[in-house]
Amino acid sequence: MSKITIVGGGLVGSLLSIFLARRGHAVSVYERRGDPRKTDVYAGRSINLVVSHRGWTALRAAGVEAAVKAITVPVYARMTHDRDGKLNRVPYSIDNKAIHSVSRGELNRRLLTEAEALPNVELRFNQKCVDLDLETATCRFQREGGEIKEVKADVVFGSDGAFSAVRAKMMQGRFTYSQEYIEHDYKEVAFPANPDGTPKLDPQCLHIWPRRYFMMMGLANQDGGFTGTLFMPNTATENAPGFDTVRTEEQVSSYFREHFADAMPIVPDLVQQYLRNPQSSLVIIRCNPWTVNGKVALIGDAAHAIVPFYGEGMNAGYEDCKVLNDLLNEHGDDNWPVVLAAYGKARKPNGDAIADLSLRNFLEMRDLVADLKFLLRKKIEGRLQAKHPDQWLPLYSQVKFSDIQYKDAWREGLRHDRIMEEVLAMPGIEEKWESEEVERRVMELVNAAR
Numbered sequence: 001m002s003k004i005t006i007v008g009g010g011l012v013g014s015l016l017s018i019f020l021a022r023r024g025h026a027v028s029v030y031e032r033r034g035d036p037r038k039t040d041v042y043a044g045r046s047i048n049l050v051v052s053h054r055g056w057t058a059l060r061a062a063g064v065e066a067a068v069k070a071i072t073v074p075v076y077a078r079m080t081h082d083r084d085g086k087l088n089r090v091p092y093s094i095d096n097k098a099i100h101s102v103s104r105g106e107l108n109r110r111l112l113t114e115a116e117a118l119p120n121v122e123l124r125f126n127q128k129c130v131d132l133d134l135e136t137a138t139c140r141f142q143r144e145g146g147e148i149k150e151v152k153a154d155v156v157f158g159s160d161g162a163f164s165a166v167r168a169k170m171m172q173g174r175f176t177y178s179q180e181y182i183e184h185d186y187k188e189v190a191f192p193a194n195p196d197g198t199p200k201l202d203p204q205c206l207h208i209w210p211r212r213y214f215m216m217m218g219l220a221n222q223d224g225g226f227t228g229t230l231f232m233p234n235t236a237t238e239n240a241p242g243f244d245t246v247r248t249e250e251q252v253s254s255y256f257r258e259h260f261a262d263a264m265p266i267v268p269d270l271v272q273q274y275l276r277n278p279q280s281s282l283v284i285i286r287c288n289p290w291t292v293n294g295k296v297a298l299i300g301d302a303a304h305a306i307v308p309f310y311g312e313g314m315n316a317g318y319e320d321c322k323v324l325n326d327l328l329n330e331h332g333d334d335n336w337p338v339v340l341a342a343y344g345k346a347r348k349p350n351g352d353a354i355a356d357l358s359l360r361n362f363l364e365m366r367d368l369v370a371d372l373k374f375l376l377r378k379k380i381e382g383r384l385q386a387k388h389p390d391q392w393l394p395l396y397s398q399v400k401f402s403d404i405q406y407k408d409a410w411r412e413g414l415r416h417d418r419i420m421e422e423v424l425a426m427p428g429i430e431e432k433w434e435s436e437e438v439e440r441r442v443m444e445l446v447n448a449a450r
């Protein structure tokens with residue numbers, strides 16, 4: 001049994017505490033903010049995210065799948081809204097698989113409650129990690145009043161998010177690090193339910209308003225409302241407006257009328273919410289190594305902050321926890337240097353791959369989902385998957401509906417791109433995409449590319 005400190009009791013830290021406590025370790029979670037079950041640290045906003053296959057695999061392994069399923073809404077398809085309000089529904093898979101929308105605050109609260117029910121988990125709130133001795137695994141936590149407490153452990157996990165204090169300390173040593181802000185920022189807006197609580201949009205779809213250089217999306221909440229997220233460059237370009245040029249009430253109102261006209265009746269106070277709600281940035285963080293001295297490790301966003309366009313940041317963090325748990329099964333619970341070295345080695349390439357995949361999916365969402373060739377490609381891929389399931393699994397399914405390692409999915413996705421480029425260039429492909437000729441050609445390319 002080891003004494004473990006987890007810095008950060010957010011989405012990943014709370015699940016990690018459950019995994020480690022179930023193994024018999026003495027786990028203490030130190031969270032900078034107040035207890036979200038007692039104080040409104042999520043500021044009353046209903047921000048939601050998507051749990052997908054890898055998340056479920058980890059939640060199941062930790063014994064909390066049912067507790068989380070109960071607070072989710074299944075989402076089976078993308079629904080695109082074009083400028084004229086025309087809708088197009090594209091299922092996520094050919095066999096009716098779903099991703100699941102959940103409120104971030106609700107999920108965090110539920111996992112903390114599950115963790116607290118375990119006798120060997122201690123949750124400490126309003127405790128900010130301000131320093132850490134990497135040699136002795138000793139953290140210094142500051143309480144709200146300024147009082148500092150030292151906590152020594154056998155192992156420290158930094159699950160303290162994109163701007164991790166644990167990582168900052170690791171950066172003082174031999175450490176490689178990059179931080180990249182993308183040009184797009186985002187703003188969240190709440191889409192209300194009808195007065196009788198029914199949803200105004202199909203809740204089983206992720207709604208997307210793709211506008212090439214910017215986009216809005218809407219994801220259902222359990223109360224019939226949706227959380228809308230607008231992604232737009234911070235600075236306007238010749239191609240697109242930016243948050244810097246859409247500022248006054250008049251500018252905002254004409255922007256929504258021009259680009260998202262069908263959303264305006266659904267969200268009567270869209271303009272006011274835009275003016276009121278904060279603008280947030282999106283950052284990609286890569287670093288190496290993820291562990292030091294066999295006793296300190298990064299996990300979740302602290303190790304791999306990514307852009308949210310695949311909806312995989314938390315899922316990847318949950319998979320980190322599951323892989324760590326598998327490695328403890330393999331190497332034993334008293335062998336931390338070996339386990340942590342294997343964990344870093346296994347997960348770092350996957351962290352990099354999901355960062356790349358997520359950027360790629362941004363292009364797909366804002367741009368391609370409205371593109372006829374892209375829609376044709378989806379149809380061809382769906383047909384291939386149905387006829388040759390062992391030879392063709394679309395990239396989206398690999399990422400969202402399988403445990404295939406992200407790094408393998410990324411490599412396979414690039415191979416699919418090359419094959420599909422040739423197939424979509426076949427003369428008359430729009431008419432003959434369901435023909436045997438096309439199927440034969442794809443299979444030739446699949447086998448040639450192996």
Ligand SMILES: Cc1cc2nc3c(=O)[nH]c(=O)nc-3n(C[C@H](O)[C@H](O)[C@H](O)COP(=O)(O)OP(=O)(O)OC[C@H]3O[C@@H](n4cnc5c(N)ncnc54)[C@H](O)[C@@H]3O)c2cc1C
Pocket residue numbers: 007008009010011012013030031032033048049050051127128129130159160161162163164165186229299300301302308310311312313314315316317
């Ligand atoms: C707009 C948006 C949409 C997203 N949608 C999805 C989605 O659909 N699906 C998905 O899988 N992911 C999604 N993500 C990513 C997801 O939010 C993150 O990957 C996830 O929150 C990471 O969890 P974490 O616990 O590692 O970090 P965080 O959630 O950031 O939690 C870190 C915790 O550490 C605490 N902390 C920080 N510093 C200290 C300190 N010094 N001392 C003590 N505690 C500290 C913080 O208060 C916080 O509670 C989205 C992200 C964004 C921005």
